[in-house]
Every structure is written in C-alpha cells, then in structure tokens.
Amino acid sequence: MGREQKGASARRFAMRVVVPVVLAVGITMATVAGFVYWSTARSDERALQRETHLVGRVIGQRVKALGEQQAYYSGWDEAITALAEGDIEWIDSNLAFSLYSNVTFDRIYVLDPGARPLYAMYAGGKTGAEHYEADRTAVAPLVEKLKGIDAAGALAAYDSGNATRVPGVAEIALIDGRPAYVGVTVIMSENRDEGTEQIPGKESFLIGIRYLASVMSTELTEQYYIENPSFAAVAATGRDVANFALKDEAGQTVGWFSWQPDRPGARMLAETLPAMIGALAIAGVVLVLLLRGLRRTTKALEQGKADAEYQANHDTLTGLANRAYFNKQLEELAGGRNNQSNVALLALDLDRFKQVNDTLGHEAGDQLLREVGRRLVPLVEDADTVARLGGDEFAIILRRVQTADQVGALSNRIVAELGAPFLLAGRVAQIGVSIGVVIVPAGPAPRDLFAKADLALYAAKAAGRNTFRIFDEAMHNAGQLPEQGSDENRVAKLPIKRDRVA
Numbered sequence: 441m442g443r444e445q446k447g448a449s450a451r452r453f454a455m456r457v458v459v460p461v462v463l464a465v466g467i468t469m470a471t472v473a474g475f476v477y478w479s480t481a482r483s484d485e486r487a488l489q490r491e492t493h494l495v496g497r498v499i500g501q502r503v504k505a506l507g508e509q510q511a512y513y514s515g516w517d518e519a520i521t522a523l524a525e526g527d528i529e530w531i532d533s534n535l536a537f538s539l540y541s542n543v544t545f546d547r548i549y550v551l552d553p554g555a556r557p558l559y560a561m562y563a564g565g566k567t568g569a570e571h572y573e574a575d576r577t578a579v580a581p582l583v584e585k586l587k588g589i590d591a592a593g594a595l596a597a598y599d600s601g602n603a604t605r606v607p608g609v610a611e612i613a614l615i616d617g618r619p620a621y622v623g624v625t626v627i628m629s630e631n632r633d634e635g636t637e638q639i640p641g642k643e644s645f646l647i648g649i650r651y652l653a654s655v656m657s658t659e660l661t662e663q664y665y666i667e668n669p670s671f672a673a674v675a676a677t678g679r680d681v682a683n684f685a686l687k688d689e690a691g692q693t694v695g696w697f698s699w700q701p702d703r704p705g706a707r708m709l710a711e712t713l714p715a716m717i718g719a720l721a722i723a724g725v726v727l728v729l730l731l732r733g734l735r736r737t738t739k740a741l742e743q744g745k746a747d748a749e750y751q752a753n754h755d756t757l758t759g760l761a762n763r764a765y766f767n768k769q770l771e772e773l774a775g776g777r778n779n780q781s782n783v784a785l786l787a788l789d790l791d792r793f794k795q796v797n798d799t800l801g802h803e804a805g806d807q808l809l810r811e812v813g814r815r816l817v818p819l820v821e822d823a824d825t826v827a828r829l830g831g832d833e834f835a836i837i838l839r840r841v842q843t844a845d846q847v848g849a850l851s852n853r854i855v856a857e858l859g860a861p862f863l864l865a866g867r868v869a870q871i872g873v874s875i876g877v878v879i880v881p882a883g884p885a886p887r888d889l890f891a892k893a894d895l896a897l898y899a900a901k902a903a904g905r906n907t908f909r910i911f912d913e914a915m916h917n918a919g920q921l922p923e924q925g926s927d928e929n930r931v932a933k934l935p936i937k938r939d940r941v942a
Contacts, residue, residue: 480705619695
C-alpha cells in the first residue's frame with residue numbers, strides 16, 4: 441500500500457470512525473459536565489436561598505428583640521419621677537446604665553416632650569447632649585412617627601391596660617455610615633400608679649441605638665455558621681460574596697449585610713474533581729486503546745482487501761498489471777471512459793526469450809521477465825499502463841499521445857532498452873523485442889484495438905524482429921502485410937496529420 445493510499449486510508453478511518461466516536465464521546469462528556477455543573481450550581485443556589493432567608497429572619501428577630509428590651513426599660517415609675525424632678529444623675533446611673541449593661545446600646549438619648557435632648561450616653565459613658573445633633577436626622581422622623589401613634593391612642597391603650605407594651609417604633613438606619621438599630625419609646629409608668637401617669641403630649645422619649653455588627657456578627661457565625669458577616673452602607677463585591685438588603689419601613693434600602701455564602705455544590709465538585717478527571721483520563725486511555733485496536737483491525741482488513749485487489753490485478757512474477765486488469769483498461773477505453781485524449785496500444789513480444797529460458801533455466805527466465813518489467817516502467821508516465829499478459833508477452837497503454845512520432849520514439853527507446861544485455865545468474869543474456877502499435881484519436885476506442893496491435897506486431901516480426909510497426913488499415917487485407925524495409929512500415933499512415941495526432 442503506497443503512501444497516498446495509506447494517507448487516504450487514514451483519512452477514511454478518521455472520518456468514518458474516529459470523528460464520530462470522538463464527537464459522541466465529546467457530546468457525552470459535555471452533557472455530563474453540563475449536568476454536573478447545573479446540579480452543583482442549583483445546589484449552591486438553594487443553599488444561598490436558605491442562607492438569605494435565615495439572615496433576613498435572624499436580623500428581623502434581633503431588631504424585634506432589641507425593641508422589646510428597650511420597651512421593657514421604658515416602663516419605669518422612678519424614671520418618670522426623676523424626669524419630673526430633673527434628676528439626670530438617676531437617669532444616668534439607673535436607666536442608661538441598665539440599658540447599656542443589659543442591652544449594650546451603643547448610644548442612649550433621653551428627649552423631653554419637645555424632642556429636645558436631656559441626656560446622652562456614648563459607648564457606656566455620659567456625654568453632652570449636643571452629641572444628639574449628629575443623630576438627629578435618623579432619630580427625629582421616628583420621634584414624629586411615635587407622636588402620631590401616641591396621638592392615635594397608643595398611650596391611652598397602655599395606661600388603660602389594653603396594651604402590655606410601651607408604645608415605640610424602631611427601624612434600621614445608617615448611623616455614621618453603619619447600619620444600626622434605632623428605636624424610640626415613650627417613658628411611662630410601669631404600674632400605672634396615681635401620680636406617675638403619662639399625660640398625652642407631655643411624654644419624654646427614650647432613644648436606643650445599637651450597631652448591628654456589634655450585636656449580630658458573632659451570633660451569626662457561632663450559631664448559624666454564616667461565614668465572614670459584615671454590615672456596611674454599600675453592598676460588597678466579589679464572586680464569593682452574598683448580599684442582603686437592609687430596608688426601612690418604607691422599603692428603602694439603607695444598608696447591606698454581606699457574607700461568604702456556603703457553596704456545597706462547588707465544594708463537592710472540588711472534592712470530586714480529581715477523581716472525575718482521573719476517571720476521564722482512564723476512559724480516554726481506554727478509548728485510545730480501543731481506537732488503536734480498531735485502527736489496526738481496519739488497517740489489516742484494508743490491507744487484506746488491497747492485497748487481494750492487487751493480486752487480482754497484478755502479475756505475481758513482475759508486479760506489472762496482469763491480463764485481467766489490462767482487459768479492464770481496454771473495456772474502459774472502448775467505452776470512452778478516461779479517454780479524453782489520443783491513446784496508443786503497444787503489444788510487445790520478446791525475441792529469443794525461449795532460447796534464454798531453455799539455456800539458462802526457468803529461474804533465469806523468470807529473472808529476465810522481472811528485469812524487463814523494471815526496464816519498461818520508467819519509460820512511460822504514471823498515467824500509462826504496463827502489463828504482462830503471460831509468457832513473454834507484454835503490453836502498454838499510452839493515454840496522452842500527441843503525435844505518431846512520439847509513439848515511434850518511445851518504441852525505439854523500448855527496443856534499445858530491452859536490446860541491452862541482461863546479467864542473469866552470473867551470465868550475460870541478450871534478447872530483443874517486437875512491438876505492434878495502434879493509435880486512435882480521443883473518444884471510444886475500437887473493441888478490436890488489441891487485434892489491430894497484434895496485426896502490427898506480426899508485421900514487426902515479419903520485418904525481422906527487434907523493431908516496431910504502427911497499424912495501418914492495409915494490414916486488414918487478407919494475407920497482405922506491408923513489405924519489409926518499406927518506409928511506410930516505420931510510421932503508419934494515420935487518418936490524422938503527419939506530425940501530430942488529431
């Protein structure tokens with residue numbers, strides 16, 4: 441099998457086997473990888489949804505708890521008495537101290553009924569009331585809102601016992617650029633004793649502020665396993681960051697809670713990826729081995745087919761085309777296939793071959809036939825056909841004939857090449873060759889093409905052998921051959937121009 445045939449075989453195998461198999465495996469792997477990726481992504485998405493729901497519920501519960509704790513300390517009879525007497529020290533050492541030590545508010549304010557600051561505490565220490573001005577923007581709207589609630593009867597409901605909790609409002613706001621709980625309650629009588637009742641419109645207000653980060657970060661990590669929690673005015677950015685919007689009662693986003701979400705799908709993928717890659721590598725090796733085995737089997741089958749075809753079409757002794765293949769070529773010429781130019785058929789018969797065969801033996805005769813084939817092939821083009829028809833008979837089909845002189849020149853080269861001595865089994869042998877030639881224009885060749893070449897061959901032998909003759913229609917005359925030595929026998933008179941085949 442030649443290099444071109446091997447290349448064609450490899451290409452056929454690739455297109456018929458390798459490409460479909462690789463595509464099938466690739467599509468399967470892509471489908472599996474896509475499903476795994478989708479599954480892990482869905483798992484991460486569900487985990488994020490659970491964590492987001494948990495974060496929202498925990499923050500809401502914590503804000504509510506802070507409001508309840510603030511309301512608890514707002515119902516204090518002694519506080520009403522101290523405010524009435526202007527006893528700010530009692531407010532500091534009792535009310536504010538209790539709120540700071542038990543609830544750990546970061547900032548505590550007490551406002552008079554006119555919403556003017558009476559007392560202020562920063563981080564557990566009493567400070568000047570002027571510090572309230574920094575937080576007035578966040579606190580004042582809540583105070584006005586609570587006044588509206590009180591005016592609507594909240595104080596009366598608590599005083600009458602119809603409500604168990606001191607009136608108050610709370611929401612999340614930005615304090616110094618940090619999300620914080622801001623709560624406002626009315627300071628009222630706990631036991632509703634006579635003399636400590638709160639007169640509507642004359643109530644004092646208790647303000648409690650606590651940064652959410654200080655109260656919740658550790659709790660979210662230790663109790664709920666929320667990784668790297670943080671509260672900020674703007675949402676955090678990054679691939680491994682989740683954000684939860686902190687909204688006020690109006691639905692406006694006032695801050696963000698950010699954390700590193702749990703990614704069970706990505707974690708599982710990272711843990712199993714090495715094993716998956718290993719499995720894919722093993723599958724790839726197995727596939728390569730299978731394809732190599734299949735390629736060897738296919739190659740062997742193709743080689744067997746090529747060998748069988750070669751044996752069917754070639755002479756086992758010389759490797760030239762055999763009679764069967766030669767006849768097939770003649771049929772194609774007769775049918776006009778592959779015959780778009782002038783063609784010539786040369787019938788060759790070795791002279792004195794029998795003498796060599798009888799003198800030197802059959803092995804030497806076989807060697808001589810092989811040498812004849814080796815000398816003939818280089819004299820013609822690749823498109824031409826050189827065949828051994830049997831015994832010492834050879835034939836050549838020339839497919840691109842331009843002139844009769846071209847064929848004559850080739851015939852003379854063949855006569856000269858085969859007339860040169862042969863070295864056979866250490867002895868020199870010399871033979872000759874007689875050649876009969878028939879040339880036909882482009883198009884379907886006559887079916888008696890070989891018979892005409894034979895007539896020309898007989899003419900060459902009659903001319904004394906070791907020469908050639910080109911077929912002439914006069915050779916059809918019964919029992920008449922062109923006379924020996926005639927110039928007309930050297931180049932046949934064709935129905936075409938003398939110097940070039942039409």
